[in-house]
Amino acid sequence: MPMLLLSRKSVPTPNDFTEVQHALHGREFRAEELPFPEKRLKEYVNAGYVSVRHGIIPLNENIFDLLTGKKKWLCVRCGNREQESFAVCSCARCGSKCVYCRHCLTMGIVRACTKLVTWCGPVPELRLPEDVLIGRPLCHWKGSLSSDQQKAAEALLQALEARESFLIWAVAGAGKTEIIYSALEQQLKKGHRVVLATPRTDVVRELLPRIRAAFPDIPVSGLYAGSKETIPDAPLVISTAHQLIRSANRFDCVFIDEVDAFPYHFDAMLDYAVRKAAKPNAPFIFLTATPPDILKNAYLSGKLRGVMLARRYHGYPLPVPRFQWIGNGAHAACKGWLPYPLSLWLRERITQKRQAFIFVPSIALVHELTELLQRSGYTRIAGVHADDPHRHEKLADFREGRLAALVTTTILERGVTVPGVEVAVFGADDRVFDDRALVQISGRVGRSGDCPRGDVVFFHNGKTLAMIRARRQIEQMNRAGGFK
Template sequence: MIVHEKVQEQTDFFSPNPDIQQFLFGKEYRLEDLPFSKAIVREHIAHGFIKVKPGIEPVRCGVFTRFITQKKWHCNRCGNEDPRAFARCRMKGCDCVYCRHCLNMGGVIRSYGQLASWAGPEPAARIQPWGHDAKLCAWQGSLSAQQRSASEKLDQALTAGRSFLIWAVAGAGKTELLFPAIEHALLAGKRVALATPRTDVVKELLPRFRAAFPPVPISALYGGSEEKVPGAPLVLATTHQLIHFVAYFDLIFIDEVDAFPFHTDPMLPFAVEKSTRSNAPIAYLTATPPNNLCTAFARGKIDGVRIPGRYHGFPLPTPEFRWIGNWRTALHKQFLPHAFKKWVAEKMRAKVQLFLFVPSLAIVHALTELLQREGFGRVAGVHSEDPDRHAKVAYFRQGKLDILVTTTILERGVTVPGVEVGVFGADDSIFDERALVQIAGRVGRSANQPSGDVLFFHNGRTLQMLKARQHIEMMNQEAGHVRE
């Protein structure tokens, strides 16, 4: 009893350090990474202001399961449970396990390591220099009727705390229709995150958001970012960066839910769930929803809206298929398939810029070299490991390059007016329905040049190619465009 009173007394006396509170609130760090002295941190832990939990915990299972399977682990930082992604430490006399999955997300997390998060009260004043009816959004453009109704529905659903799906074709103007909802949330003092799968997209969005919300501090988080604003109410981040947050956001927008890492990596849904407060609404934005969202939407389990038409009112360009025989052999023997060569030559004569999508990095090199040798204007190849890729894309935008050969990294988010697209080797398994729909969506995004060629060069049509075409035709039909 006496001991109890003593503890009580201490808690009354102890007031948390505001720096630690500001630093750690809503975040999660490895205990050894906290930039405060060990004594202070220990004191906060003793008084229950900082919560620590082991980095990696064994998954509890029954005796029988344990008997027939390997021991399982759960990484508390990234949610990884794949036994193959844990490695045992090889040091003598050490029996720890570490998670290989989130290694480069801020240091290795070991089974004896600990994660610290804030368990005390919220920092008192949320910085909110604007009044309740201030005008935050300075965006001047206007929304089309379709966009406006979607925007209103989104706003209503999110205000009511319901999740929402925006299923909009590529080039429908998704980003703009978020602005009213974001403005509302910010005015209500909520913390908002916009998560996208790729660093390039965050970089592209940041200036647009800065222009749209001049008074709001905006933080952009990606690996190596220098645009971090502590305590910013609006955060643009890659989905990976969300693993550093715990119960922080009141509202989260996930752009391109179906994009590469999200639907294959269980860490990302885990990160989204971890970073949001309980029952925080999630808004999904995509042109090609993954199956589970599609089903939920069709059954009415999630609110949503479909925007089948582009903001400029023209139909999506429908892909055409063109057979080019065995393109692998052709590349190997160093010649371009005839149909392909003819098309490129024709486009070069018409002074059209071309995106050429290819299945792999090796093919980027091979095809770029062949095109250069044939003398088709200025050709460059980009891929994910290319250090100059941003420069090359910038050159392409400025029109200094005629042809850009790329792997699927540029399938989303890159807008170049007047560009036309060829997919070389569209029958490769890397091009699934979603990827092909996204690629086709690169064409005709500006109102001045609303159409253009989308050609799939293949050696035998695949189901995915047919599905992609069907998807686009369906969307066009829904938007009221009559099939030719």
């Protein structure tokens, strides 16, 4: 056993060990951003506690690649394998032409000569605040679950006891977040590190205060671009999938909210980031109102454990969208002409003191329509889109009732709950509105028990298959929930 002797000899001193272990665990560093000199790592690498990998490695996907000798690349940090996203630079460090990844460039350059450092030794114990006694209840949420939610929560607990993955297929407004509270508590009590990943910054910002209120004694970290709410090695992390690119081998249990949401659904790299952040064999819990086919089929064929919740927690059916022809509304709006049906709809909402979301297919149209509405005498109207620096303030104004209507792109299609809101989709026949997006948008309406009904209208210039499918799915879920 010469290998074993060697590793025993090279095990580092205890003090140094704890420091390095805590500094490295769960994260992936580029060697140049390590919090201490790289040479201190040598004995840890020899002992097998630290792995060092090249940032970019050759990728030969098939025999043809080998035969032609054409080089393809894989970025080990972000999983990028789109060859257009690689470029070559003259590298000052290695002194040669060096391939680098453009996809994750905003997080610091990863070159072929970059070393990626991760901890793979013993997992450090969580450092919890002193007043947290693991025997005490951790969840302080005072609400109660409906019987459907209760059953789902119990099935989830059982699956996690068996370390198995689980699907929560729940209509918008079924109260998905409350269902997972007991599972979060169970995992935290076991001393596990847990992440709740979601595709969107808005959803992280919406979930963070709710989860913090439910688990007041537990440090909860919020990770999104520009976040100031990061807590190192927090046991509970709410993160955009994108921010997990810096994590590795960290979480014992991974919840993925809105698993089908753009861009998650389409972006293999975010999928890579989430899987890399998880420990091997960590169970995944998927939460969604509109599961992608691969999950739906796995669940229906019994390969994936899960539950389906077809009823909202307050017991009312989902609002069914109605279709209204409006002609080429986008064209009209760009010409400075406000389509009458939209104006009428908005005026009715204002008279009835109901707030409204108006979804539009493009950022340009957000600007055009917002300006046009303001010029036509509507006050308390604002427009938001993903690149809007004031989007969080505007959304806060809307939540607090200072705005009557918000013109928005699909960024607000999910995760955002405003009681009593009603919804119009302006240009619902546009390609950006696929059936999933339209189901999610319709799901914004009637979510609160005080206001369980409301209008959803798709203004269109010709019905699309997506519109028809979306309406059919909503009607099917209502039937599954026992409504006619």
